Amino acid sequence: MEKREQLYEGKAKKVYATDDENLVIVSYKDDATAFDGLKKGTITGKGVVNNKMSNRIMQLLEKNGVPTHFVQELSDRDTLVKKVKIVPLEVIIRNISAGSFAKRFGVEEGIPFAEPTIEFSYKNDELHDPLMNAYHAVALGVATWEEIDTIKAMAFKINSVMKEFFLSIGVKLVDFKLEFGKTADGEIVLADEISPDTCRFWDAKTNEKLDKDRFRRDLGNVEDAYAEMMRRVFG
Numbered sequence: 001m002e003k004r005e006q007l008y009e010g011k012a013k014k015v016y017a018t019d020d021e022n023l024v025i026v027s028y029k030d031d032a033t034a035f036d037g038l039k040k041g042t043i044t045g046k047g048v049v050n051n052k053m054s055n056r057i058m059q060l061l062e063k064n065g066v067p068t069h070f071v072q073e074l075s076d077r078d079t080l081v082k083k084v085k086i087v088p089l090e091v092i093i094r095n096i097s098a099g100s101f102a103k104r105f106g107v108e109e110g111i112p113f114a115e116p117t118i119e120f121s122y123k124n125d126e127l128h129d130p131l132m133n134a135y136h137a138v139a140l141g142v143a144t145w146e147e148i149d150t151i152k153a154m155a156f157k158i159n160s161v162m163k164e165f166f167l168s169i170g171v172k173l174v175d176f177k178l179e180f181g182k183t184a185d186g187e188i189v190l191a192d193e194i195s196p197d198t199c200r201f202w203d204a205k206t207n208e209k210l211d212k213d214r215f216r217r218d219l220g221n222v223e224d225a226y227a228e229m230m231r232r233v234f235g
């Protein structure tokens, strides 16, 4: 399958049309942003890591009964996926306190939860992705109640599959962000990516951060962290 015209360029990926109207090619860049695009940089090799890791995880999820947009890896940076309409909700699952949760509730990072939490935010950089509950999403026509229920069930299932997988490679899955899309025939599937850009990964023994927080917080060794996650996932 070959790339036709570019349909869209996001902060970390480009999307191209193909000869099949139901399929597009995503191409992963090394560009990194944080704080809704305010902080910009490059993480050399990130596009390759995110493409390959995301594809590996999506295939694992498919095997566990979770429908995803994944179709076929085409190269180091390019993947063929189902064309979807993205539901403009960022779905965040947390297993351990960190990031905006710790800040919002005035708690330290690293508190494990007895049960995972879920939250939605409205995918809109200009508004800084405001927190949104299910009633808000339905009121604004972002999703139906049925779609919200489907998304919630899929998100918790994804969490259990991923938590177990990452623990088996010595990584705590602290939290992560998911995006869902609707295919031409109306099916809700996992879309976007699953990578160190979209998950918090802590080494299970040392709690060393192995994700984009190294870039967000200027912790150094950013490329090393992505490479280490790649090494463990494909170990």
Ligand code: TMP
Pocket (backbone or CB within 6 Å): 036, 092, 098, 099, 100, 101, 175, 176, 177, 197, 198, 199, 200
């Ligand atoms: P948060 O603690 O900043 O709300 O982030 C929660 C998770 O979501 C974390 O794993 C990083 C991920 N995330 C994104 O993928 N995109 C974003 O724009 C933000 C703010 C967080």
Ligand code: ASP
Pocket (backbone or CB within 6 Å): 011, 033, 034, 035, 036, 037, 038, 125, 197, 212, 216
């Ligand atoms: N990628 C997001 C942005 O630039 C932020 C983040 O991942 O922290 O808005």
